[in-house]
Amino acid sequence: MKVRIPLLVAEAAVCIALVSAAIVAVAQAPARFVGTITAINGNTVTVRTDADGAHQVNVPATAALKRIAPGQKDLSAAETIPFSDLAVGDRALVKLDPDAPAGTEEALQIIAVKQADLALKQQKDREDWQLRGVGGLVKSVDPSTGIILLTSGAGATARTITVNTTKATMLKRYAPDSVSFDAALPAPISAILAGDQLRARGAKNADGTQIAAEEVVSGSFRNVSGIILSLDAASSTLVVKDLSTKKPVTIHVTPDAQMRRLPEVMARMLAVRLKGGAGSNAAAAPHGGSDGGGARGNGDPQQMLNRAPAIQLADLKKSEAVMLVSTAGTSEVTAITLLAGVEPLLEAPAASQNLLSNWSMNTGAPDAAQ
Numbered sequence: 338m339k340v341r342i343p344l345l346v347a348e349a350a351v352c353i354a355l356v357s358a359a360i361v362a363v364a365q366a367p368a369r370f371v372g373t374i375t376a377i378n379g380n381t382v383t384v385r386t387d388a389d390g391a392h393q394v395n396v397p398a399t400a401a402l403k404r405i406a407p408g409q410k411d412l413s414a415a416e417t418i419p420f421s422d423l424a425v426g427d428r429a430l431v432k433l434d435p436d437a438p439a440g441t442e443e444a445l446q447i448i449a450v451k452q453a454d455l456a457l458k459q460q461k462d463r464e465d466w467q468l469r470g471v472g473g474l475v476k477s478v479d480p481s482t483g484i485i486l487l488t489s490g491a492g493a494t495a496r497t498i499t500v501n502t503t504k505a506t507m508l509k510r511y512a513p514d515s516v517s518f519d520a521a522l523p524a525p526i527s528a529i530l531a532g533d534q535l536r537a538r539g540a541k542n543a544d545g546t547q548i549a550a551e552e553v554v555s556g557s558f559r560n561v562s563g564i565i566l567s568l569d570a571a572s573s574t575l576v577v578k579d580l581s582t583k584k585p586v587t588i589h590v591t592p593d594a595q596m597r598r599l600p601e602v603m604a605r606m607l608a609v610r611l612k613g614g615a616g617s618n619a620a621a622a623p624h625g626g627s628d629g630g631g632a633r634g635n636g637d638p639q640q641m642l643n644r645a646p647a648i649q650l651a652d653l654k655k656s657e658a659v660m661l662v663s664t665a666g667t668s669e670v671t672a673i674t675l676l677a678g679v680e681p682l683l684e685a686p687a688a689s690q691n692l693l694s695n696w697s698m699n700t701g702a703p704d705a706a707q
Contacts, residue, residue, distance in 0.1 A: 368433045374425055374449075382447075384429055394431055394442045396420060401446040407458035415448060426452035465538065471498050471548050472536040475555065480526045485553075487535060494610070499547045500537045502526060511556030513665055521554050529555045534662075559670055561586055562660045562683060568653060575650070577659060580683070588663065589671045590650050597645040598652065599678035607641060608681040642676070653677060 372386035403415035437443035473489030483502040510524035537550040563577040663670035
């Protein structure tokens with residue numbers, strides 16, 4: 338789960354789709370594609386798509402260039418812009434000219450979402466998911482009533498949350514091999530399984546144990562706790578001996594992975610809280626708060642994880658213990674959330690994995706809770 342949900346990755350807001358559903362539907366035609374502008378040279382733009390790589394597109398003076406706000410559905414409200422307004426980093430829907438010379442791609446129309454507009458919308462979404470979101474592991478699903486029960490938190494903070502969905506609720510699901518919140522696709526409630534990570538956004542009751550969900554994102558992920566056998570910075574991978582299976586697992590670490598190291602004192606505090614031992618209240622962090630799922634009091638374990646120092650792959654060392662949530666897989670997986678400095682947590686492995694799974698989809702976007 339930068340929730341980088343994933344899940345509940347989240348530590349998550351939610352990152353938004355490029356354009357409205359109407360635009361995406363149109364973009365599925367062969368003569369149209371959606372992507373990110375990666376280069377501009379003269380009157381040629383390079384657009385890297387989400388599906389099939391880079392396209393070099395000539396943009397003649399006759400091409401219609403428009404700008405829309407993120408999520409805008411009415412293209413009639415789009416603003417006409419000059420070619421000079423296009424910039425690297427902008428998202429774009431490109432409609433190709435069917436009459437262009439063979440072997441060339443020439444734009445008939447480009448509808449752009451400015452990078453700055455997208456970043457602002459994403460930030461607002463993150464804040465809204467933090468304010469009106471809940472998350473946890475799926476306990477049960479009833480497709481006939483639309484009710485999903487979650488378990489959230491761990492140890493003394495564990496609780497059950499009822500997620501109420503309707504036909505109007507937007508249901509999305511992570512792709513099996515993806516850690517990208519943006520790449521989550523529509524899926525029916527029947528696709529949600531017990532044990533999945535899930536994040537919901539909507540109107541909550543006072544204590545956050547009930548939510549009328551407007552949007553739900555879910556996914557099946559793997560928990561791994563183990564000892565690092567080797568690291569390869571060149572390929573951005575590490576090999577971990579999974580303590581549960583006793584087998585090595587190759588972990589791919591992408592720029593989207595959320596990686597933190599627990600200071601020793603914090604790790605011991607969390608271990609005490611997760612085991613429900615005496616003195617757990619003394620483990621309260623100096624800054625209290627909740628994970629967006631209702632008031633939980635000072636020392637919320639997920640908030641403590643949010644405040645742990647961020648690290649990079651190069652900060653890890655052979656033979657140290659790590660805990661992570663990853664994509665589903667057996668011998669090779671991609672990390673969503675990874676924690677180092679976790680030796681004390683391994684004394685309470687079940688509760689610790691529960692904690693990590695909830696945290697990984699905390700907001701649907703990395704570090705949004707900070």
